[in-house]
Structure formats: C-alpha cells, structure tokens
Amino acid sequence: MATAALSTLPDFTRATGAPRVAGIVYPMGQPMGAPGDAEGQREVLKAALRFLAEASTPGELVRMPFDWPEPLHKVKWKGGAPPPIADHIKRRPWLFPRLVSGDIPD
Amino acid sequence: MSTLWTEADRDATLKAIGFANRQIVTAWTEREPSREIPWTPLEKPLSACRVALVSTAALAVDGDEPFDQEGERRNPWWGDPSFRVLPRDTRTGGAVSWHLHIDTSVPARDLDSVLPLARLAELESEGFVGSSAPSHYSFMGYILKEKELLESSVPAMIAQMKREEVDAVLLVPV
Numbered sequence: 001m002a003t004a005a006l007s008t009l010p011d012f013t014r015a016t017g018a019p020r021v022a023g024i025v026y027p028m029g030q031p032m033g034a035p036g037d038a039e040g041q042r043e044v045l046k047a048a049l050r051f052l053a054e055a056s057t058p059g060e061l062v063r064m065p066f067d068w069p070e071p072l073h074k075v076k077w078k079g080g081a082p083p084p085i086a087d088h089i090k091r092r093p094w095l096f097p098r099l100v101s102g103d104i105p106d
Numbered sequence: 107m108s109t110l111w112t113e114a115d116r117d118a119t120l121k122a123i124g125f126a127n128r129q130i131v132t133a134w135t136e137r138e139p140s141r142e143i144p145w146t147p148l149e150k151p152l153s154a155c156r157v158a159l160v161s162t163a164a165l166a167v168d169g170d171e172p173f174d175q176e177g178e179r180r181n182p183w184w185g186d187p188s189f190r191v192l193p194r195d196t197r198t199g200g201a202v203s204w205h206l207h208i209d210t211s212v213p214a215r216d217l218d219s220v221l222p223l224a225r226l227a228e229l230e231s232e233g234f235v236g237s238s239a240p241s242h243y244s245f246m247g248y249i250l251k252e253k254e255l256l257e258s259s260v261p262a263m264i265a266q267m268k269r270e271e272v273d274a275v276l277l278v279p280v
Contacts, residue, residue: 001267002148005277009123011116012131013279015138019145023111025118029163029208029280035216038225045225045276046234052274053152058143063111072122079209083248084182086126096126100133104250105183 004052006031006044010061020055022048024064027075033066040066148274150236155273158239160263161221162247162279163213164205166190173204173246185248187255189263194238196223207248208280220280239272247279 003020007013008031010023024031024044033040047064055062068075089096098104120128148155164173167190174186192201198217203210213220226238243263249255267275 001264001272001275002146003275003277005279007279008119009131009279010111010119012135015135017138017141017143018277019143023115023119025115028123030212030219031278031280032219032222032225035212035219038218041218041222042225042228045222045229048276049152049157049229049235049274052276053148058145061111063109063115065109072118075122077122077209078207079211081206083206084179085248088182099250100130102134102137102250 002052004048004055006048006064014059014061017059019058019060020052021059021061022051022064023061024066025072026066026068027072028077030077150273152235152274153233154236156237156239156271157226157235157274157276158267158270158272159221159223159226159242160275160277161242161244163203163208163210163220163244164246165192165201165203165213165217165221165244167192167196167201172202175204175206178206178248183250185250186246187249187252187259189243189245189259191266192221192223192242192244194223194227194240194242196221196242198224201244205246205248205280220278222278236273239267239270241266241270 004022005013005018006022006024008024008026008028010021014021032044044066051062166172170190178185201217203213218224223242229235230238
C-alpha cells in the first residue's frame, strides 16, 4: 500500500523513515484544519492525496500550500490538565534528560 | 502547488510546541538512525483507489473500549499501544478522543480536524478517489516504547487493510 503522512512536525516524521511526508504549518492537534472549516479541510485532504499520488522519491518532504490565519505560537494546542509525564517531571526534574535521550524507565 | 519545506517552516512549528517539547522533538529527530526508506508506488489513479486514514488522536467510536488513560496516569512513561477501528460512516459526535496530550475538544467539535471521514466521503462522491475504505484506524500518539505497537498493533492494522483491499493510506499524526 502506498502511504503518505500529513504532519505538523514533518522533520520528525521524515526522520522515522516515512516514504512521503507532507508538512503543514498548522497547530498540533488540528492537522486537517480548524473545526468547522470544511472547505479548508477538503483542500488539505485533496492536496495531501495528490502528493501521495505524485511523489516520486523515497523520503520526499514538501510543504502544503496553506497558512494558518494567526502565528502558530499564539494558538493554544493543549486543553485541560497537563499530561501525566509533565507533572511527573515537574516533580522530578532530574528525569527530564532521560525523556530527551529516550532512556525510558519501565 | 506544493513547495519546499523551509527552515522558517521548521522554526515556526517547533516554536509553537514550547521549550521542553522542542528539546524533546529535536533530540528524538536527531537520534533516529538513518535507514532505507520503504517505497510502494501507487499503481492506479486516485480515482480508482480505495483510501484508508490513520489518526494518532486516540479515537474510539461510542461504545468501543477507551484508550487506557488510567494506566498512563499510574505510569506516566507508558502509553496505550493498542488501536481502534472506526467505520467509514463515523462522524463528529460518534467518536471520542482518549488522549492526554492534545486538545480533545477539537475532535469533539469536528472529527474532520483530525480524521477527515466526512471530507473523504465527499471526495468519493465527486470521483476524486475511488472509495473510502470500510475501516479507518486510530492510535494514541504518546508511545515512548514502540515494541508492542510495532510487533502487534501495526501488523494487525495492516492485515485488516489488506483484507479490505486498501490501495492508499494517509497517516495523520496529531
């Protein structure tokens, strides 16, 4: 099966060996577009599928031709409480290097 | 249409996830070993292809087993490596996002922001794709140890895709 990934962190996705990567400068958690923006989501989906069909080089990475209406760092991308690992590391900051280095405890 | 992914794009996306996450993602990206990239060409035009979608938003249809959030609360280094199947007619309100790392109000308000099943059905109607597959898939994207994911969940998903004669898969990490 031919695959493509639509990613808001495409350098990371690409590094894992994904064959076709479509980068999109959208906030984490809403890669297809904002809630209610059906037309925008359609354009993103069509562009990603077109890329899947037309890419010809393993590891190809392109930028989807869409822009979020405000700077990404101003968009809240995490609702509710922080994830358990964030609390855990806040209380045990000496464990943060293990998360960064991938030395994950059992 | 598509253009090059630039340093400015990389900076904008990394800036948006905050200092700690930026350190983690950058280190993980650099640590990935270089490897041979698999390549399967698309053998037919999109208009003849059956397409499946994969989301990492931890989606489960109403009544299906939730992703295990209690397990992650007990051991924050652990994430549920299982997957769920979402039928092609799943729409907003028919699935819940069981994910502790994203804004789950987004898929609650509009499933198509993460898993565009309504949009894919429209593309099927207009003949842009051959069909939306009977089944689509969701994982929970916070997995620090990938062994069970890669050895059990992913092969099971691929087997179902093959049974359903899927031609093309769009992966949509959140």
